[in-house]
Amino acid sequence: MSVIVAGPIALDTIETPTEKRDNVLGGSASYAAISASYFAPVQLVGVVGTDFPGEHLDIFRNLEIDIHGVETAEGETFRWSGRYFDDMNQRETVDIALNVVAAYEPKLTPSNKAARVALLANMAPQKQLQVLEQLESGALIVADSMDLWINSEREALLDLLRQIDLLVINEGEAKLFAQTRNLITAGHRLRDLGPDHVVIKKGEHGAMLFGNGQFFSTVAYPLTEVLDPTGAGDSFAGGLVGYLSSLKKDSLDFGDLSRSIVYGTVMASFNCESFSTDRLQGLTQEQIDSRFHEFRSYTAF
C-alpha cells in the first residue's frame, strides 16, 4: 500500500561540536519519506523554492519516491539552522525562515488522495488538517506534532487529534500538551483526546505506545557515535508508517504497531550515524532487517 508523507522540505545548516554543514537536505517530510521508502511506495507532498537544488530532488527520485505532490513556488526554500552541544542531546535553533512554506496551501494529486496511509509530518496543524481533508476516507492517519504548535495552536491541534488514528509526539511535548509531569498519564490523556493510539518518542531513551488498555515500551538502539541526530524523530515516524503500509492489512493489531515502533527505532538509529539524510539514503533491506533482529536480541529476556 502506498503511503503519503506531507510536511516541510528544507535546507538545513547544522553545526555539531566537530563539524558544520550548510544547506543540506532537511525538513521532517524529507527524512520521513526517505525512511518510509525502504518499506513501501512513498508519495511526498510539500513545497520547495526555486533555489532548491536538483540533486536534492534526485535523492527522492533515486529512492523511487513519487514527488508529483511537491510544488515548486516562487521564492526561497524553507531554511532551518541549528547547533548541537557537547552531549548531542541538546540543541538550539540558530535561525529559521519559513520562506515558501508560509503561504503554502497543500494540494494533493489524485494519486496522493488515494493513499491508504498518511503521515502528517511536523507542520502547522491547520496545514495538517488541509491535507487530511483531501484524503479519501478510510486512510490510516498518523500525525506528528511539535511544541511550537502546542503553545500557539492548541485548538487546531485538538481538532486534528479528533480526526487521526495515531499521534506521534515527543516526551516534552506530551507532558506540555497533557499538562502533567508523568509520561504514562500524558499518554493516556492524549489518547482520550481522540487518537486510538499514541506514540511518545523519548530520543535516546526509546519510545512508548499507548492503546486501548494496551501498552508497549522500548529502548533505543545503542549507538556509540551520534554524528547528527537531526531528523531522528522524523525517520522514526517514517519507518513506522512505512512498515505499517508494507503489511497490506485492513486492520492492524497491537503487535503490528509495536513492531512498527521497533522499525522506527531502527531507522532513527541509522539516521543519527551521518549528517542530513546521508546514511538513510544508502541502506539495504538486509541492513535494516539485520538491525531489527539485532535489536530483538538486545531486548529479549
Added chain:
Amino acid sequence: MSVIVAGPIALDTIETPTEKRDNVLGGSASYAAISASYFAPVQLVGVVGTDFPGEHLDIFRNLEIDIHGVETAEGETFRWSGRYFDDMNQRETVDIALNVVAAYEPKLTPSNKAARVALLANMAPQKQLQVLEQLESGALIVADSMDLWINSEREALLDLLRQIDLLVINEGEAKLFAQTRNLITAGHRLRDLGPDHVVIKKGEHGAMLFGNGQFFSTVAYPLTEVLDPTGAGDSFAGGLVGYLSSLKKDSLDFGDLSRSIVYGTVMASFNCESFSTDRLQGLTQEQIDSRFHEFRSYTAF
C-alpha cells in the same frame, strides 16, 4: 543460595512535594536486603547506633533476614535527609551525618563469609574491599557505586573493580567514571576495568547490561504515580542479586543476568510506590511474578 548485603543502614528524612517523613528506615543495604529477601535467604551486614528503633530491626526479622552481621555501635545511626522536586526525578541532599558509619569496620560472621553471592551496596570503596576480603573465594561479587566515591576515591574504586564480577552503577556515575558522554562507550570502558558484567541504571528510563560481546537493554516499569523514589536503585540491585541467588547455578549465563535486571526493575517499581521500604515489605511472590510477566507483555514484539 544465601546472599549477603553489606552497606549502610540509615534513618532517612524525606520530603516530597506532597509529604514529609522523619526517621524512616533507609540506607542502601536496607532497601537491597528487603528487596532480595523475596528471592533468597539474605544476610545483612552493617552498623546501627544505639538509637536505632527496634521496630526497624523487626522489619528485617519479619522478612527472615539474618541480622547477626548488623553491629550496634555506641552513638547515633547514619542519617540522610533529602528533598524531591516537582517532577520527582530531581532531588537534593539536605543533610547527611555518617555518625556510627564513620568508624565502622565491617566484620563478617562465619555464615556471612560463606555466602555465595554478595552485594556490596553503596559505601566507601575501602569498606567494600574490607567486606570482599573476608568472603570465601568463589562467591559472585556485585558492587554498587556512587559519584561521591568516584570523585574522591578513584584508586580504591579501580582496585575494587578488578575484584568484582558485576558492577552496578547509575547513568551519570558511569559517564563520570568512564570520562565519556556516550553511555554505551561508558559501559564498555567500565567492563575493561575488571568486572565481567556492568549494569548501568537509568532510573525511569530503565537499565543496560554489558557483557563480553553481549548487550541487553530494558525500559523501566511504567508508573503513573511515584510517591518516593529513594532506594529505587538499591531495590533494583537487591532484586538482581536475590534472583541470581535463587537460581542455585554455579555458572550464570547472559539470559540469567538479563532476567535478573528485569526482576530488579520490578522491585524498583514497587519501591517507588510508597515511602521508605513500606511497599517493599508487604509484597507477595505472586505480585512480583505477576508484574514480571506484565512487564514482559509490555516489552515483547
